[in-house]
Amino acid sequence: MSVGVVMLVHTALKRAEQVIRHWSAAGCPVVIHVDKNVDRTVYDEFVNSVADLPDVLFSKRHRCEWGTWGIVAASQSASSLMLEKFPAVRHVYLASGSCLPLRPIKDLQEYLGKRPRTDFIESATTADVPWTQGGLDFERFTLRFPFSWRKHRFLFDRYVEFQRRFKMYRRVPDGIVPHMGSQWWCLTRQTLSAILEDPDRGVYDAYFKRVWIPDESYFQTLVRLYSQNIESRSLTLSKFDYQGKPHIFYDDHLQLLRRSDCFVARKIWPDADRLYENFLNEENPLKGAEPNPGKIDRIFAKAVERRTRGRAGLFMQSRLPRAGHENGFTSAPYSVFEGFADLFEDFEPWLARMTGTRVHGRLYSKAGVEFEGRQKTFSGAMSSNAKLRDHHAQSFLINLIWNTRGERQCFQFGPADSQFVSWDMAKDPNAQISVISGAWAIPLFQSNRNFSEIRAEAAELQRIESEHLEALRSPWAKARIRIWTLADFIETPMEALQTVLDEMGAKNLRRVTEAPKMADLNGFGQFLQNLKNQGMHPYLMGDFPTESSPVNDRPSRRKPYLVR
Amino acid sequence: MLRVDHWLSHYRKLGVAHFLIVDNDSDDGTTEFLAQQPDVSVWCTSDSYKASRFGVDWLTCLQIKFGAGRWCLTVDADELLVYPDSTTRDLNALTSHLDVTGRDSFGALMLDMYPKGPLGQVKFEEGQDPIQVLPWFDAGNYRARIHPVFGNLWIQGGVRDRVFFSSQPERSPTLNKTPLVKWRRRYAYVTSTHQLLPRRLNDVFDFGQGDRVSGVLLHTKFLPNIAEKSIEELARGQHFENSNLYQPYYNALIDDPDLWTKASTKYQGTDQLEAMGLMSRGAWS
Numbered sequence A: 001m002s003v004g005v006v007m008l009v010h011t012a013l014k015r016a017e018q019v020i021r022h023w024s025a026a027g028c029p030v031v032i033h034v035d036k037n038v039d040r041t042v043y044d045e046f047v048n049s050v051a052d053l054p055d056v057l058f059s060k061r062h063r064c065e066w067g068t069w070g071i072v073a074a075s076q077s078a079s080s081l082m083l084e085k086f087p088a089v090r091h092v093y094l095a096s097g098s099c100l101p102l103r104p105i106k107d108l109q110e111y112l113g114k115r116p117r118t119d120f121i122e123s124a125t126t127a128d129v130p131w132t133q134g135g136l137d138f139e140r141f142t143l144r145f146p147f148s149w150r151k152h153r154f155l156f157d158r159y160v161e162f163q164r165r166f167k168m169y170r171r172v173p174d175g176i177v178p179h180m181g182s183q184w185w186c187l188t189r190q191t192l193s194a195i196l197e198d199p200d201r202g203v204y205d206a207y208f209k210r211v212w213i214p215d216e217s218y219f220q221t222l223v224r225l226y227s228q229n230i231e232s233r234s235l236t237l238s239k240f241d242y243q244g245k246p247h248i249f250y251d252d253h254l255q256l257l258r259r260s261d262c263f264v265a266r267k268i269w270p271d272a273d274r275l276y277e278n279f280l281n282e283e284n285p286l287k288g289a290e291p292n293p294g295k296i297d298r299i300f301a302k303a304v305e306r307r308t309r310g311r312a313g314l315f316m317q318s319r320l321p322r323a324g325h326e327n328g329f330t331s332a333p334y335s336v337f338e339g340f341a342d343l344f345e346d347f348e349p350w351l352a353r354m355t356g357t358r359v360h361g362r363l364y365s366k367a368g369v370e371f372e373g374r375q376k377t378f379s380g381a382m383s384s385n386a387k388l389r390d391h392h393a394q395s396f397l398i399n400l401i402w403n404t405r406g407e408r409q410c411f412q413f414g415p416a417d418s419q420f421v422s423w424d425m426a427k428d429p430n431a432q433i434s435v436i437s438g439a440w441a442i443p444l445f446q447s448n449r450n451f452s453e454i455r456a457e458a459a460e461l462q463r464i465e466s467e468h469l470e471a472l473r474s475p476w477a478k479a480r481i482r483i484w485t486l487a488d489f490i491e492t493p494m495e496a497l498q499t500v501l502d503e504m505g506a507k508n509l510r511r512v513t514e515a516p517k518m519a520d521l522n523g524f525g526q527f528l529q530n531l532k533n534q535g536m537h538p539y540l541m542g543d544f545p546t547e548s549s550p551v552n553d554r555p556s557r558r559k560p561y562l563v564r
Numbered sequence B: 001m002l003r004v005d006h007w008l009s010h011y012r013k014l015g016v017a018h019f020l021i022v023d024n025d026s027d028d029g030t031t032e033f034l035a036q037q038p039d040v041s042v043w044c045t046s047d048s049y050k051a052s053r054f055g056v057d058w059l060t061c062l063q064i065k066f067g068a069g070r071w072c073l074t075v076d077a078d079e080l081l082v083y084p085d086s087t088t089r090d091l092n093a094l095t096s097h098l099d100v101t102g103r104d105s106f107g108a109l110m111l112d113m114y115p116k117g118p119l120g121q122v123k124f125e126e127g128q129d130p131i132q133v134l135p136w137f138d139a140g141n142y143r144a145r146i147h148p149v150f151g152n153l154w155i156q157g158g159v160r161d162r163v164f165f166s167s168q169p170e171r172s173p174t175l176n177k178t179p180l181v182k183w184r185r186r187y188a189y190v191t192s193t194h195q196l197l198p199r200r201l202n203d204v205f206d207f208g209q210g211d212r213v214s215g216v217l218l219h220t221k222f223l224p225n226i227a228e229k230s231i232e233e234l235a236r237g238q239h240f241e242n243s244n245l246y247q248p249y250y251n252a253l254i255d256d257p258d259l260w261t262k263a264s265t266k267y268q269g270t271d272q273l274e275a276m277g278l279m280s281r282g283a284w285s
Helices: A013-025 A040-049 A070-085 A105-113 A153-165 A189-196 A201-208 A218-226 A251-260 A273-281 A294-309 A347-355 A386-391 A393-403 A422-427 A441-446 A451-473 A486-491 A493-504 A524-533 B004-013 B030-036 B056-067 B091-100 B158-164 B226-236 B243-254 B270-275
Strands: A003-009 A030-034 A056-058 A091-096 A186-188 A334-338 A358-362 A409-413 A431-437 A480-485 B019-024 B040-045 B071-073 B079-082 B105-112 B142-146 B153-157 B176-182 B215-219
Touching (some): A003 A070, A003 A105, A013 A030, A013 A040, A013 A273, A030 A070, A056 A070, A070 A189, A091 A189, A347 A358, A347 A409, A347 A493, A386 A393, A393 A422, A393 B142, A422 A431, A422 A451, A431 A451, A431 A486, A431 A493, A441 A451, A451 A524, A480 A493, B004 B030, B004 B079, B019 B030, B030 B040, B040 B056, B071 B091, B079 B176, B105 B158, B153 B158, B153 B176, B158 B243, B176 B215
Parallel strands (some): A003 A030, A003 A091, A030 A056, A358 A409, B019 B040
Antiparallel strands (some): A091 A186, B079 B215, B105 B176
């Protein structure tokens, strides 16, 4: 009879009864406090339902509303009754009706038996922990809160403002330092009785009655006066979400709870049949280890983060972040190549070979999406239809990167493509954009079209590309951007390619030994000169030497007849 | 009738307390079948579906009368709701989470399910789980924006978009829905369950960084009888504002198309949908 349980109950009485039977069967006396808000008939029925159990008592009822004194008063009455009626009890465990013992009670009894003088109560000073929600940390000890936060939020807020404005602070009673922590504790008889029988209890009670959420600070503060050995943690596993509301455990948490090695968990969903069945009936589901809530902590911390930060690069039914609040426009790094496929004839297969990444063609080509291998549909059933893509061009990119998480995507882009995502890519830190500016002139140079058409198109492409480069060079651009002019690039192509591939961080990258095949640029300089001569000045490709002037161009023969 | 049996059992498992069903002149014994169920109330009408704003007026009327103050789930007979861990957590758990977090509506994406091979070739028996024969879906071709008038999320995409609406994507079906609402008398659905009034109820998604709990409505439209149904629809002209705009769509369906591609995804359960980002659990872990 070393452990006694004080249980605060207000709903799901059937489940509470089940748990009371479990505690009682292990030889723990239970003192129950039922919220005064519970109907008299329901209460009587509940009392009757556990009437057959020995050592189960009901304490004086108080009205318990969240954040008010009632909960402390309930704990006090029930604890006093426990200490008075069960002199053999050494530790008193405060639990709620939705708490579920995860380990055999015998484990807990042994554990506490080995630590007869230890008080398990989370207790920290407000200055040192950022737990509190809603901006009231130390002020909860120095202001008055006559209005309910839940029912009269407006009055609550106004009255807090009013007190701040006129500096109407209360004085904390001498000798105590406000501490806070989880309201679920396990205290020794010595400590608990010292708190309850303190000659100054009247002073403390009067003070804490006006404190906000006193159930998180009353015992947590007073325990510091008397305890010889505080272990500042709760033996009850409970998690809170980002709003400070308790997380609820459901059937699907079974394995997680099993591995936690914690003694008691809350809150349990009343309909979680599997949890109740497993933990109340199993012989010894957990080994006699120290409580180890680490894994649960991580999972719930992840949930809180997901709730507040979302999944990067995912736009869906649950989230449509406005621009700039995305926590990442896309979900993973990707590479955009501009002009490379124009300059090198076999750039796509070469790049795929060298880096082992997924290399697409021009995804934003106006004729249709050029997925790798020119598939009609790609990962996630994305369609190659250009109209569907352009109906929401950002979504297309976001989806592509999201659908292929875990595999780096590369694609070609250029001024001949739809430019809807030009700015989005420039602003996306996940984008690696490498540009050979002016390379769009090469396909024109190779084409068999009338020169006037070529001239018009060159002018248009140059205009588009320079607008795109403006985005890339703007102060808002967050992508990793490298821009070469065509002339610069072809001076040291291997070096430039090596830089780009190095930045991609491909794992098994060796030195680039094999070069992609460069297009034949003989006569390209002259082609540019011809454009200039027609009044269209191509400047994005850099300073391209005209190989030779056409006037004194002689048929370039070898020199077979040259005599040495 | 084909779906009703399984549909009822799906929602019973989710803890639905009572079904209120409007039967628009069915002639295959559905009415009689429903009348026998202990937890179903049926209203029969032979009025025009179109004239009642595609059934919305009927439902609104029922909701005002019986739904006020309760959580109401409004779904079509070919929609099966799933949400994170819906196999272990019933709707009571979900609505209690929404209550605690101060939300009174819940959003879900409509996910069109389809078979592998031509639609008409599939064998489906009455009472069977339609997902068994329609296990495929499009996982990642959705696009979302904000509706300019109602402020709701406006999601388009999916298989119908990919196959039937690629030449006019702006007409492609709306896929976001708000099927679960803690109803009050002055609420009303606007078109189907896509949009609600007052506008605040459409706020089921996070506009900042975070994310909220959401679900998926598995849409089992493409059962083998779709071709017959399409012929019927064309004749009745009861669907959508501009029925003739949808003629090519119905004609394409009558031609028994194959919607499957090798980029399609096979349904494996709620965890999969969550991992793929089609739904999310928000803070509800």
